[in-house]
Amino acid sequence: MSDDLSKPFSQSALSHEEILKINRERRIQITAFAFMIFLTLLAFLAVGMEMVEPGFTIPFILLLAVVQFVLQLFYFMHLKDKDHQWPNAFMMTGIVVATPAVIALVLLLGVTKY
Amino acid sequence: MATETAANNNKSVLWDWLTTVDHKKLAVLYLIAGALFFIKAGAMAIFMRIQLMSAENTFLSGQTFNEFITMHGTIMLFLAVTPLIFAFMNFAVPLQIGARDVAFPFVNALGFWIFFFGGLLVSLSWFFGGAPDAGWTAYVPLSSGEYADLGLDFYVLGLQISGLGTLISAINFIVTIINMRAPGMTMMRMPLFCWTGLVTSILIVFAFTPLAAGLALLMLDRIFGGQFFMPDAGGNPVLWQHIFWIFGHPEVYILVLPAFGIISEVVPAFSRKRLFGYTAMVFATLIIAFLSFMVWVHHMFTVGIGPITNSVFAIATMAIGVPTGIKIFNWLFTMWGGKITFNTAMLCASSFVPTFVLGGVTGVMLAMVPVDYLYHDTYFVVAHFHYIVVGGIALGLLAGTYYWYPKMFGHKLNEKLGQLMFWLFYIGFHLTFFIQHILGLIGMPRRVFTYLEGQGMETMNLVSSIGAFMMGAGVVVLLINIVYSAFTSERITVRDPWDARTLEWSTTTPVPEYNFAQTPQVRSLDPWFYEKVHGEGLMKPAEPMDDIHMPNGSILPLTIGLGLFVWGFGMIMLEMANPIITPWIVIGTGVIITFGSMLLHSIHEDHGYHIPLDKIKKIEKEVG
Structure with a gap:
């Protein structure tokens, strides 16, 4: 039984549907990746071009960052997938626990300077 | 210990404990x-x-x-x-x-x-x-x-x-x-x-x-x-x-x-x-x-x-x-x-x-x-x-x-x-x-x-x-x-x-290496109590008796830990007034032991072993 694992496989154990699904998944990943590169480019442009007001740039790149974060979670971290409840639950827990802590830290350390 | 009965080789006791992966x-x-x-x-x-x-x-x-x-x-x-x-x-x-x-x-x-x-x-x-x-x-x-x-x-x-x-x-x-x-x-x-x-x-x-x-x-x-x-x-x-x-x-x-x-x-x-x-x-x-x-x-x-x-x-x-x-x-x-x-x-x-x-x-x-x-x-x-x-x-x-x-x-x-x-x-x-x-x-x-x-x-x-x-x-x-x-x-x-309630008490004492000869079917909260009161006094099996696949022991966890120990000690030696040897040698040794052990674990194929059915039956008869 276990000895067979060392031998090379002659053919894939995946069914035709599964291979199609993997290909579709790969396409989605590449599209999402390209879109995120585009968002990053936008952010760099907004900072690099001097004609854009700083008052506009800062909220704009923050917005881009939030969009990227959500995209990363949903596409790269598979938050969108079905049968993925446990990892999703853990990721959500992490966000719920970490966000107030980080916000509180920023506020507290901003007030208390030694 | 329980596991001695099921061990498939005659390792020394010390080596067995140093390399064990049994929970x-x-x-x-x-x-x-x-x-x-x-x-x-x-x-x-x-x-x-x-x-x-x-x-x-x-x-x-x-x-x-x-x-x-x-x-x-x-x-x-x-x-x-x-x-x-x-x-x-x-x-x-x-x-x-x-x-x-x-x-x-x-x-x-x-x-x-x-x-x-x-x-x-x-x-x-x-x-x-x-x-x-x-x-x-x-x-x-x-x-x-x-x-x-x-x-x-x-x-x-x-x-x-x-x-x-x-x-x-x-x-x-x-x-x-x-x-x-x-x-x-x-x-x-x-x-x-x-x-x-x-x-x-x-x-x-x-x-x-x-x-x-x-x-x-x-x-x-x-x-x-x-x-x-x-x-x-x-x-x-x-x-x-x-x-x-x-x-x-x-x-x-x-x-x-x-x-x-x-x-x-x-x-x-x-x-x-x-x-x-x-x-x-x-x-x-x-x-x-x-x-x-x-x-x-x-x-x-x-x-x-x-x-x-x-x-x-x-x-x-x-x-x-x-x-x-x-x-x-x-x-x-x-x-x-x-x-x-x-x-x-x-x-x-x-x-x-x-x-x-x-x-x-x-x-x-x-x-x-x-x-x-x-x-x-x-x-x-x-x-x-x-x-x-x-x-x-x-x-x-x-x-x-x-x-x-x-x-x-x-x-x-x-x-x-x-x-x-x-x-x-x-x-x-x-x-x-x-x-x-x-x-x-x-x-x-x-x-x-x-x-x-x-x-x-x-x-x-x-x-x-x-x-x-x-x-x-x-x-x-x-x-x-x-x-x-x-x-x-x-x-x-x-x-x-x-006379307890939970599943760990349904195993034989001492617990064999593989815990359950057949994975139990759980029918309720406090499953062992449920089977004692409403069932036949033993857990219902969820699978037929078969060979059981077990992991092999390994010394590598110990060497990885040892490597990190040496590495950490080398870092501390950086702070010592006159260390006996150059700290970087110690750090290097630690890094090599740690990552060398990891590499060894990655390239060494180890699929574990099987406990054959007749041996399981023998153990079950002995302890049960």
């Missing part, structure tokens, strides 16, 4: 390592109480006393209680969910060895110019390069390494509990010890990462000239306090939740009733876990953060009293009307409840900001948290020891010696710590190595020390009991010596 043997290793560290830190406590027995005592110098308070706290939290809860989690969780082992047996062994070598590194500090002396909280600037010597480097790197081991063990348990449950064992049918084990593991993942980050920053400050906590260079020492307590408060719950779990197993078993309010218990556990991340500033009320922040965190802290109260009442209602057997395990478990309430009440008192300015840094705080960690965690662990001992080692602990231990420990505990509330209220500051005559503190400190000696005697009686019972107790051959 039951790792539980024993955790138990031994944790007990050794526990005795060490307990001895330090006794020394400190001797020093404080009379006014202006000169038994210990101030420096030694500081080293003892630091090491006592650090060892008890990171190197004694943490491995002891992992010992019981390792032993009980796979058995309670009906699994053959944890999800990643190799990682389980790795977690143990990394923890062990990290603990060894911290302990090594005694031989290199003294232990860390900045308190277990290691507040900067006290722990900065300016004020603290080499000992703090051992603290930083030792805890970094042992924390890594704890972290990977926790991840292993999360995966195990989510993926390895037997058919029919839904989440809401899991024994409460598994639930608290799961929640503890989640807390470890979220809390030990900030600690690792904080320790890394402190290491950069101390060894590589960083400035994160140096106010002169634009750093902020309060940042360390925040990071430490973001970790430190969940850490307390990491330790106490498994104790809650043990109590929730022992109380129903010896009350002959199912746990009252199982669902409420589960959700109370989850709420406590969530709130534990929202209250860290209550350790820092006197830092001067401001009244609004303090009030918010005070209210959040008091809110924790609600789910904890739910748990207390559920334990009381479980015992209410039950047919209670007061053996040692049940004595520990039932006395846990009022003791823990006392610790909780003083906790809510400390949460009130205005009076916290009075309590802060006095013995009142010391009394409060010892009521939680000794009255809560230690009693829980003792209950677990007496409860699971027959399953782990094949014989019960002596009941007479057990009850003697309990009363010595329990009376000694209250004698030591109850009076410290009053000492704190009349103004004795914590972490001082002596006090003056005529301040009204001599008698109370003497009483406290006498209590500490009684607790010490209790632990000695426990050790005598372990040796005595090993020789005199009768061997247990039945599956279920306590």
